[in-house]
Amino acid sequence: MQYEEKTTLIICEFISHLKYENISYPVIEKTRICLLDYLGASFVGMQSQEAALVREYVRTIGGKPQSSVFGMAEKTSMPLAAQVNGVTCHAYELDDAHRYATGLHPGATIIPAVLALGEHLSSSWHDLLVAIVAGYEMAGRVGRAINPSHRYRGFHSTGTVASLGAAAACSRLLGLGAEKTAWAAGIAGSSAGGIFAFLAEGSMNKLLHAGSAALNGVNAALLAQKGFTGPTSVLEGKEGFCRAFSDDYDLQKITRALGGRYEIEDTYFKRHASCGQAFGAIDAILEMREEIKVDQSEIRRITVYTFRAAAVLDQKQPDTIRRAKFSIPFVTALALLKGRVGHFDFTTALLQDSDIIALADKVEVLEDEGISSNFPEKRTAVVTLELLDGTIVSRKVDIPRGMPENPLSTEELTDKFTELSSSMVGLKRSKWIVKCVLSDEPEENIYSLMSSV
Structure with missing residues (x-):
């Protein structure tokens, strides 16, 4: 100071x-x-x-x-x-x-x-x-x-x-x-x-x-x-x-x-529809999901080691969609079972999904002081998956996707916009808005875009 x-x-x-x-x-x-x-x-x-x-x-x-x-x-x-x-x-x-x-x-x-x-x-x-x-x-x-x-x-x-x-x-x-x-x-x-x-x-x-x-x-x-x-x-x-x-x-x-x-x-920019402090754990689980095929019944436990601001997101059984988005156990289970953590994945029915509930209960979230000391320069999550047969698989993510050092492409971001907006304004209007906003000189008054719905 x-x-x-x-x-x-x-x-x-x-x-x-x-x-x-x-x-x-x-x-x-x-x-x-x-x-x-x-x-x-x-x-x-x-x-x-x-x-x-x-x-x-x-x-x-x-x-x-x-x-x-x-x-x-x-x-x-x-x-x-x-x-x-x-x-x-x-x-x-x-x-x-x-x-x-x-x-x-x-x-x-x-x-x-x-x-x-x-x-x-x-x-x-x-x-x-x-x-x-x-x-x-x-x-x-x-x-x-x-x-x-x-x-x-x-x-x-x-x-x-x-x-x-x-x-x-x-x-x-x-x-x-x-x-x-x-x-x-x-x-x-x-x-x-x-x-x-x-x-x-x-x-x-x-x-x-x-x-x-x-x-x-x-x-x-x-x-x-x-x-x-x-x-x-x-x-x-x-x-x-x-x-x-x-x-x-x-x-x-x-x-x-x-x-x-x-x-x-x-x-x-957000690739996942959750608290950004959970992104390292989500990305690590998604990497595992791509590389190994495992049935959830074979999993003994999942441990997430991360920084302090993320480790507080440890509630296992959220009872609302908002709380679910701030639960690393829940979004980790969702990522492993569904392969994504998108806006349209979060429904009231999802909170009652027995498979996600069971898997989330196996997730432990712990602060690692060494990881915390490097925050926010790194947003590290080390995720360890232990199977019933004793096999242990681990993945570490320091910089999740979407961060400036590991960015989403313009195409990915425009796809995100189209996915979110097209249900409200229609696909044709959605693409027109992309063209307007990304232009040097929009062809439509920017304020009118807010009244598109």
Whole structure:
């Protein structure tokens, strides 16, 4: 821990001067993929109970018709639209996440804030992309600086760090200068919150972390625009964000090499519809499944050795789909028996599948301190399968598929989008959206894509 003078103003100065022409083409391409992934998760997320409840809440309290909402014919206010759409995107654990900022889901927080504000402002395609890059930059850098201590203290970066990211993105979209961008960060930092208590019961409020961060970001930037001040030392202050939320932070990670690399480059995409901390174990089991053929009746036990943030996902018999997605025993059993852990695999009937229940009961999840010491640089899982005849098979995965170092291809990501969205908008419309979002200049207004359903 240390005091670095003007950390907040340095990064806000960078964000306020960020321009489309100064961002490399590969970064812009990655940003468009992030937007496509956001839309795919949101189209299917409209079907969730949680999204429906938040839509009903918004209808109850009302809002000035400014911005579109997934699943609603009517518009609502910018902050409320951002909130609903954040919950919608995050509903099924399909949205992107940050490689090093533990627990940060930037797509479900920053993009709904940008689209809600941008629609009302009639912002251009290029301005939207720049704002998204700016938001990922703030959230990713702060998330790196305070994690993994932040997570170990029980905080969820999607509710905390992403509030700052959404505020930065909206500030850039509004064209705020460095000081007002810092005010917005200060306001958002004071509004930030989100704890991992949801894990115990699989409660819905995890999704509200994403929605609230998006709402906080819109509110903070609009208030700062009007002249409402926030602390311009919110990050580095002795009673500031980093010290409040982490026991071990590095402020230099927030300002080091600004413009030399972008945090959006360290975004990873989900191959599996589960908590990302389970991906190493899932990938290891899928590798085993390809290489050896074994009947589940021959299995004595499966042991997963992994890092601390993953080892807590050890519930053997989840009673809801949400809890199942945060159960390494369950998703490991699903992967071995079905060969995939996709969105459409998770049904109420799956929770009662006797074969999966029996196999999940044989899975032990243990923290390995050596593995934990290398987190988040590596997201290691060592999976050992022991058969009744004494045979032992083991697989180790350090970098799961979808991570920047082991990426999914553009084709795989567009296939993911099509699979998720086509049931809602139809295959033809789904392919048209892919073409629009991945184009330098979309042939259709980006905001109209949200009202495709």
